[in-house]
Amino acid sequence: MNKQSCWKLMPVNGYDIFAIESYLERMAEQGLLFSMTAGPLTLYCHDEAKTLQFHLEPMIDKSEADTELNALYEDAGWWYLGTFRNNYFVFATENPEAKAYTDPDSLDYVLKRFSKQKLISGLGLLAFNFFLLSLYHRGWPGSWIYLQYFTMETISKYPVLPLLLSILGLVFLDLYYLLGFLCLLRFRAGKAANKASRSGWLLTVGILILIPVVINTFQLFSGLDYRPIDLEDSNFVTLSEIEGPEFRLTGNRMYNMDYISHGGTLLDPENWYFQQYGTFSNRDGGSNINDVPRLILSINRYPMKALAEKRAQEWRAYRVMEEEYQSLSPVGGLEEIHLLQSDERSYLILRQGGTVLRVEYQGDKNLSKFVERFAQMLQDL
């Protein structure tokens, strides 16, 4: 972009031909000549302030300016400036008496076809609504109470943010479209612009809200949301490390992970999960998942420290035993350490900045001895 150009938001609805023409004329009077559009933005070139008449020629079944169309307009004293959002070819003239359409029937024919085209675009928007909402509908946790008391837990487990942003962004886009289509119908009926014309901001807000949702969706579909890590390449604490080298892990890969489940997207906090179980068989030949030693590690990383603090607080609120968590003095760069230990089962919650770890351990070892080791593990993430 050169120094003599400037981008501005288009305040009027992109389907309101009359309002856009009037707006571009006012801009020209201020010395800003239309050049092109990019989404809700419009590029203007600085020019001498002058009174111009603008005409928006609906683009029907075309994506580029037709040379014959340009020739006809130029021969009639108009000049071509560019395209407006793949909807119109923009022409201007200094002749206030010039008329692009001298036959109301031909104008009506063009507008009728353009309206049909935009109606099909509306169906596309409807499909986009359906796609996003069906993709993220499971983001609704089912209860406001759960969302209220376990906010971070809910956000980490369900796509709550994508769902809420999708609903909000689509409301703005749908409203923009509906108001715009009404404007188009009014224009066809020869009626002047009304308040609905000034709804250009709805598009801007809708797009801004939906940008993170689109990025998130791209990450989901491109597989960037799940990036498992080999256990060997990680510095994760294992059950064998806690129990000792002689300890036998179960051979069942469902319970004894040899990788770290790791993922996250723009709107889904980065997370790690790892679990290991001891062998299920005991000397009596029986096995019970609740009796064998186990280690379960859950980690979440949030963009803000306050969110991680909230997550640690929610984890502490779980009443798995009748006892309270005991807060320990921070070591190893950790900012929070909470331990709940009994003879058979222990829970450890550690927070370092925006990263929070919950350790669930079943066994007879003392987890407090491994706090610094877990701190190192968090640092190496």
Add this chain to the structure above:
Amino acid sequence: MKSKARGPLTEPMLYVLMAFLKQDMCGIDITEYVSRRTGGRVQLGPGTLYTILAKFQEDGLIEEIAVDGRKRTYRLTDKGKETYMDELGRLQMCLRDGEEALL
């Protein structure tokens, strides 16, 4: 307008068809022809002319025969001539009825 391609034509449409009777033409020639023919009474705006040409082409009344830079030359098809003659006949009947009504 769609129904008018086979029924009554608008004045600009009739003159555009008329322009092709004697020779093949490009868009700019048509504007000049119509203006000259009607003594400036009927003016074809660029949007109107472009739309009429596109519609006539779609309906098979004219066909593109050459492209020279930004100019496209069209010629009248048999269907186009037939449509013109039908419209002319209709207008003659209208005129006759109108004149008889005055007597």
